[in-house]
Amino acid sequence: MANSASGESIIRRFITIISAFDDKHTSMSVAELGRRTGLPVTTTYRLVDELLLERLLERDPKGNIQLGTRMWELASRGSKTLGLREAALPFMEDVQSVVQHSTTLGVLDSDEVLYIERLGSTSTIVDITKIAGRLPVHATSSGMVLLAHSPSAYQDMILSRPLTKYTETTLTDPAALRRHLAEIRQRGFAAMPGVIVPESSGIAVPVYGSDSTVVAALSVVVPRDEENTAARVPVLMTAARGISRALGWRGKLKGTLRQSH
Amino acid sequence: MANSASGESIIRRFITIISAFDDKHTSMSVAELGRRTGLPVTTTYRLVDELLLERLLERDPKGNIQLGTRMWELASRGSKTLGLREAALPFMEDVQSVVQHSTTLGVLDSDEVLYIERLGSTSTIVDITKIAGRLPVHATSSGMVLLAHSPSAYQDMILSRPLTKYTETTLTDPAALRRHLAEIRQRGFAAMPGVIVPESSGIAVPVYGSDSTVVAALSVVVPRDEENTAARVPVLMTAARGISRALGWRGKLKGTLRQSH
């Protein structure tokens, strides 16, 4: 699949190119793109030209290139992420109006949590989640909820690799993490104080899809010193049930009722 | 740029493939994808294989393929759409809480309006806008607001092509549309009753970017028989100013004050 000296296919290089753009680098010159991607200059120009033609890339007023609106459109239009987000948003607004700090919706992708929606200003609280941003599974409440409801093979995969200790309270010992996962399954939520930044606590609950598997985690981030974090749980639970139902989930009543207090 | 008999490049075919997915077709078999795209069978399988490998496509539990979460992530992460959406969402919620029907944010892309955000349930009102969906410029309030603030070359391009008459009230005469555009510029908003579906009215106002150009249109769709649609305008204006300011716009006060009633 590669005509190139480096052995990369066009698709591979296409991904390299769009990966060079993120929230801190939304536009750049072609030459800079070439440097960032490590692609040969000529090749970069040729590829960018074609992508501009197809409108997957665009030029901004200054002549720099950026991701095209068409790219966003095509990727969003048919994606299940959009459906999930749309189902969740109204309920997330409810949560946000009560909790006031920051509300996020995350899914598992590859070996990390990918946040697909986030409400709440960045200023009110220390919360490093971003839409379309990633965080490690073991150090986030969302991640742990999702992991708790994943196949054991996946759990093994995550827990067997070296885990970063972000703060004093980050658990990195596989055995301790497994105990925590069991606890999360039993209680129906994850509460993790200061595991990624010391100032904040995350609380997360699972969201179910129509096939009754866990498809996402709904979470809030609150200041760590807040008195009664557990008081947030019912709010989250209620919202998560609403989202699940909107996704076509037809509740397993007992389990959920047991969990709700 | 093409090795193929049809003269299409890989990038072109890649676009053909992801374009085959939309909100009504989120997953399908490879063979069906081949049929939908018109690509040779073998080629479809080969291409899909590579895209699965790169995780731009994914298999669902049934073995069908769908757009990968990675695709959404890469396209969202670096896109200006995300920034616009994030700036707008809080203000859109305000509008939605007052107007109660449906609130949308649209941009001009190619020769249509592309909606990048939408609040409000689909059930309360007849409103065919969808997130990542498109509608024609001349038949939407958002489109007309955006067109009113576009370069005249662009206006000419739009107005010189055949325009679909959706309902009795859809304007399709270029001269009449130009008069309407002038009116929109002067008043600062567009109000269009039943131009695309007879039951609904759209009202839209411009959103400014940091360079004081119009970057988006904020709009609400309300039942057409609602008494005083003009009463919605100040709400929209206020929200649009808020969004503009969040985008770094440093108001041209007179213009906007004049427009506000």
Add this chain to the structure above:
DNA sequence: GCATGATTACCATTGAGTGGGAATCCTTCA
């Protein structure tokens, strides 16, 4: 068991893709 359709395997053919090098075109700064 037997269609019908989806998926995988095989393989000869060829032009799209490649990338080094050099020529322009901008900026910027002295």
Add this chain to the structure above:
DNA sequence: TGAAGGATTCCCACTCAATGGTAATCATGC
């Protein structure tokens, strides 16, 4: 004004990735 540094475009000979037909194999349902 002029020179230096960088971005962009032009040129071109080489080659293997991509192609797509045919056929075998693998589901699935009736």
